[in-house]
Amino acid sequence: MQSVTKGLLAGAAGTLALNLVSHGDMPLRGRPSSNVPAEVADRLADRAGVPLGDGEEKSNREQALGAMLGYVIGLGIGCAYGLLRQRAGRPSIWTAAPLLGAAAMAGSDLPATVLKVTDPASWPLTSWASDAASHLPYGLTTASVYEALP
Numbered sequence: 001m002q003s004v005t006k007g008l009l010a011g012a013a014g015t016l017a018l019n020l021v022s023h024g025d026m027p028l029r030g031r032p033s034s035n036v037p038a039e040v041a042d043r044l045a046d047r048a049g050v051p052l053g054d055g056e057e058k059s060n061r062e063q064a065l066g067a068m069l070g071y072v073i074g075l076g077i078g079c080a081y082g083l084l085r086q087r088a089g090r091p092s093i094w095t096a097a098p099l100l101g102a103a104a105m106a107g108s109d110l111p112a113t114v115l116k117v118t119d120p121a122s123w124p125l126t127s128w129a130s131d132a133a134s135h136l137p138y139g140l141t142t143a144s145v146y147e148a149l150p
Contacts, residue, residue, distance in 0.1 A: 003082035006149045011078015014142030015071055018104065022134040036112050037066025043115040044069075073107040078142055085146070093143045101139030105131060 026033060042062045045052050052061040081100060085091075091099075109131070112118045120128075 003086040004079050005082070006146055007078040007080070007082020007085075008075055009078070009149060010081065010142045010146035011075045013145040014078060014100070014104070014138040015074030017141035018074065018134055018138040019070075021137045025130065025134065036117055037069055037108070038062035039066075039117045040112050040115055041065035041069055043117065044111075069111075070108065073104060074138065074142075077103050077107060078146075081142060081146065093140070093147060096143035096146075097139040098136065099139065100142045101132070101135040101137075104138045105135040 023033075025031070038059070039062070042052065042058075042065075045062075045065065052058045052065075077100060080103075081096070109118070109120055113120055123131075
């Protein structure tokens, strides 16, 4: 259980780092927030038969659920890392960080792709770089915090 708890805490710290980098990029480049998480939430709710309402109420719920999905992904990957560390050994932070970042990136991009919210094959290189640049701090923070916890 200790490895799961450590993974949860590390994943929470990693998610905070990802959000700080992603939201910090918005004023630097003057870009809006992504509507992809909200659209994923909308499509998942639709498939599950869960009505989200109409108009502004629906939009607010989509945005909130999209953000919550991000937390679930970040915490879930942290938990999975804790469980894998318990069984598979102890990779260096420099090995674990890019793998954790890639897992977080896949955790958000794959559902969006499967639900046809986005098509990563059509992304320009700058979009790939931006996505990777916000997920790598997740991996580095998650791996570092996991190691730092007793």
